[in-house]
Amino acid sequence: MFKKVTVGLLVVLVCLTMASVVSFAQTKTITMYHAFTANTLLALRNLINDFQKEYPNIRVRAEYVGDALNQKIQAAVTAGNPPDLAWLHSGEHSEYARTGAIFNLSERFINGPNGLSEEELNDFFPIMKTYMEYNYDGNWWGLPVNATTMAFVYNADMVRQAGYDPDNLQVETWEEFAEFAASLTNARDGIYGLHVPVYTGGLASYFDWFFRPFVWTAGGKFVEDDLQTVAFDSPEAKEAVQFFYDLIYTYEGGTLSPPSQAFDMGKVAIHLDGPWSIPQFNNLRFEWRAMLYPVGPSGQRFHPSAAEPVVIFKDAKYPEEAWEFLKFWVRPDNLAKWAITSGYLPTRRSVMEAEEYRKVIEETPGLAVFVQGLEYGATAEITPEYNKIVDEYTAAVELILNQKADLDEAIDAAAAKCNEIIAQYWRDNPQEYEDLMKVLQNKE
Amino acid sequence: MMAVPQAKRRRQWLSMKTEQTVLGYLCLIPTFVYAAVFLLFPIFYSLVLSFQRWRLYGNQEWVGFDNYRRIFSDSVFWLSLKNAAIYAVFFVPLSIIIALAVAILLNQKIRGMKWYRTAYFVPVVSSTVAVAVVWSFLFDTHYGLVNDWLTRIGLNRVGWLTDPDIAMFSVIIFSIWKSLGSNVVIYLAALQGVPQHLYEAARIDGAGRWGQFRYITLPMVSPTTFFMLIMGLIGAFQVFEQIMIMTGGGPMRATYVVYMYMYDYAFRYSEMGYAAAVGYIMAIIIFILTVINMKVSGKFVHYE
Numbered sequence: 001m002f003k004k005v006t007v008g009l010l011v012v013l014v015c016l017t018m019a020s021v022v023s024f025a026q027t028k029t030i031t032m033y034h035a036f037t038a039n040t041l042l043a044l045r046n047l048i049n050d051f052q053k054e055y056p057n058i059r060v061r062a063e064y065v066g067d068a069l070n071q072k073i074q075a076a077v078t079a080g081n082p083p084d085l086a087w088l089h090s091g092e093h094s095e096y097a098r099t100g101a102i103f104n105l106s107e108r109f110i111n112g113p114n115g116l117s118e119e120e121l122n123d124f125f126p127i128m129k130t131y132m133e134y135n136y137d138g139n140w141w142g143l144p145v146n147a148t149t150m151a152f153v154y155n156a157d158m159v160r161q162a163g164y165d166p167d168n169l170q171v172e173t174w175e176e177f178a179e180f181a182a183s184l185t186n187a188r189d190g191i192y193g194l195h196v197p198v199y200t201g202g203l204a205s206y207f208d209w210f211f212r213p214f215v216w217t218a219g220g221k222f223v224e225d226d227l228q229t230v231a232f233d234s235p236e237a238k239e240a241v242q243f244f245y246d247l248i249y250t251y252e253g254g255t256l257s258p259p260s261q262a263f264d265m266g267k268v269a270i271h272l273d274g275p276w277s278i279p280q281f282n283n284l285r286f287e288w289r290a291m292l293y294p295v296g297p298s299g300q301r302f303h304p305s306a307a308e309p310v311v312i313f314k315d316a317k318y319p320e321e322a323w324e325f326l327k328f329w330v331r332p333d334n335l336a337k338w339a340i341t342s343g344y345l346p347t348r349r350s351v352m353e354a355e356e357y358r359k360v361i362e363e364t365p366g367l368a369v370f371v372q373g374l375e376y377g378a379t380a381e382i383t384p385e386y387n388k389i390v391d392e393y394t395a396a397v398e399l400i401l402n403q404k405a406d407l408d409e410a411i412d413a414a415a416a417k418c419n420e421i422i423a424q425y426w427r428d429n430p431q432e433y434e435d436l437m438k439v440l441q442n443k444e
Numbered sequence: 445m446m447a448v449p450q451a452k453r454r455r456q457w458l459s460m461k462t463e464q465t466v467l468g469y470l471c472l473i474p475t476f477v478y479a480a481v482f483l484l485f486p487i488f489y490s491l492v493l494s495f496q497r498w499r500l501y502g503n504q505e506w507v508g509f510d511n512y513r514r515i516f517s518d519s520v521f522w523l524s525l526k527n528a529a530i531y532a533v534f535f536v537p538l539s540i541i542i543a544l545a546v547a548i549l550l551n552q553k554i555r556g557m558k559w560y561r562t563a564y565f566v567p568v569v570s571s572t573v574a575v576a577v578v579w580s581f582l583f584d585t586h587y588g589l590v591n592d593w594l595t596r597i598g599l600n601r602v603g604w605l606t607d608p609d610i611a612m613f614s615v616i617i618f619s620i621w622k623s624l625g626s627n628v629v630i631y632l633a634a635l636q637g638v639p640q641h642l643y644e645a646a647r648i649d650g651a652g653r654w655g656q657f658r659y660i661t662l663p664m665v666s667p668t669t670f671f672m673l674i675m676g677l678i679g680a681f682q683v684f685e686q687i688m689i690m691t692g693g694g695p696m697r698a699t700y701v702v703y704m705y706m707y708d709y710a711f712r713y714s715e716m717g718y719a720a721a722v723g724y725i726m727a728i729i730i731f732i733l734t735v736i737n738m739k740v741s742g743k744f745v746h747y748e
Contacts, residue, residue, distance in 0.1 A: 190586060198694075198695075199692070199694075200692065200693060200694050200697070201692045201693050201694070201704070201708070201712075202692065202712065203692065256606075257585060257603065257606040257695075258586070259584060259585070259586030259587050260581070260584055260586075260587065267586070385713070387708075387712045387713055388713055391708070391712075395696070395697060398694070398695070398696050399696055402608075402695070402696060404608075404696060424514075428497060428505075
């Protein structure tokens, strides 16, 4: 009897061992490089746990490579041993696409039998597609997992006191925006509707996010399509500067130099910011809401936006499994959880309909506006000598808004200087110009 | 037993004098290597770079004097040079005069003198960035302590860092405060080196306090004053950190100085050759100013 039981137990043990060996042999481990920290790292852990419940045979090893993400990836690609996937900063996939290091997802996976339907692709905000392309070729070279944009955040308590309903704000046009800012201003007490930032130097790009969308909504452009001259001296673009001049001096609704932390202190009612500041807003002593960029004379609205992709490498060990993981990641229910925990904006519209995300929006009404802003997402035009051009433009606008220079004269002088800068740049880099022009032809 | 013939053999191979000379040079090697790698090479390489176009990536292209020509035709360069000159013209003499005044006060025999001397030296050892941030708060137009005092005595608020006519002077005030301690220490050393018998003789001759200061103290510390003038001038044209923190070069480029211009070209516009050329132009300007100083100094510097 004892002998039989022992033999039986041994047989069971051998079977179990065999089964686990077979199962281990079937498990494939995919590697992903990333630079996530804090809440985003937590979101990644949750995502991987969820994925492995559904796909027990695929293990995901997420490797944090920190600030040196690009160098590490480049080194790994050069050594012929890249990870299966990697998260990249906005716009950084172009170089990998150009050098052939990553898959054209459209060709390799999306259009295949285990791909994504047209409906699913259209569910991504339109600006996401623009970001995932390379050289305007119409293909997806990565799938966007994180999105971001800016919006005008306002102090709901001050807005209520000014006679507006903060939950049903009817501020759509430039004029309404200026009147709204004016109604929130009480200059005698040092309280202003809007802070018009006139930063120069290293902070000029912030100023650029502020002004460039207004140039667009006025019907203007920052740079001409042939990239030979700037376009911010057009009558439409000048109208955007005139609008802020009027907002400050005619409507008396804005200030150029508010106290530090003015929005937090209740000294400025409207403030341009991104969703990354939402945790801070939630700690304010007053309620906050957000509003979209106003519609300009062109009848359009634009929000400067960005998207961060996850890409799959051509030399990946398990590309199919990597695709499975990526597809799982961008499923609306998973993207909702991801966005809630990480704090990034969702990249697909249907996330807004997910129950979990709806609950978060109910608790943080301003968040919905940021997501809605992605519908109007736009990217900055290609701008040769970007920093120099923005510096010259911001320096001119600063003089104008401080009433130290005439609008036409200052903008025209800045444009003339910028045109010289651009001409010099193309003289020095003719090949780059030729390559860019070829790319821009795809866009048309 | 074996050590003796070995020592003998070594002495035969190298004479004592040669051995010491070789040892001396060997000890100097680290310093020479340091100077070659961190001083001579950058000086020479940046000179070469100033005649090249190099955007950090890609090839380095020889462009002759093109960078220099572009600098001289850029109005922003001249503006930044003018701003640096304004800073130097006010900062250098004011910092010297105030340091001398404080040093004379601290040269008295009063209680707690060591504490005062330490207190004046604290800003020197503090991080410029950290204290510049503190001064930015002090100078805040709306909540700053300085404007708070002004309004308490019935005066209007001043846009210390936001008014283009005032901002440079706010930075100068900060810089004087920051450098005061080191200047005072140098002056104190100079003052303590003035022989007391000179003052005694002057007093016997009926000289008052002003007379003693004018005819004894000032001439006796004039080499120190000259040293501070030269160093102050060099430092003034290199001012950067406090402006970067307090005003960022604004408002309306009112505090945009040459080293910010150079920084922008090097690190924001990625034009290394151009930035190197700006550096060389500044080196030449500072050299010329120093030579002029040395020529003029003969008239007011008295060496014992």
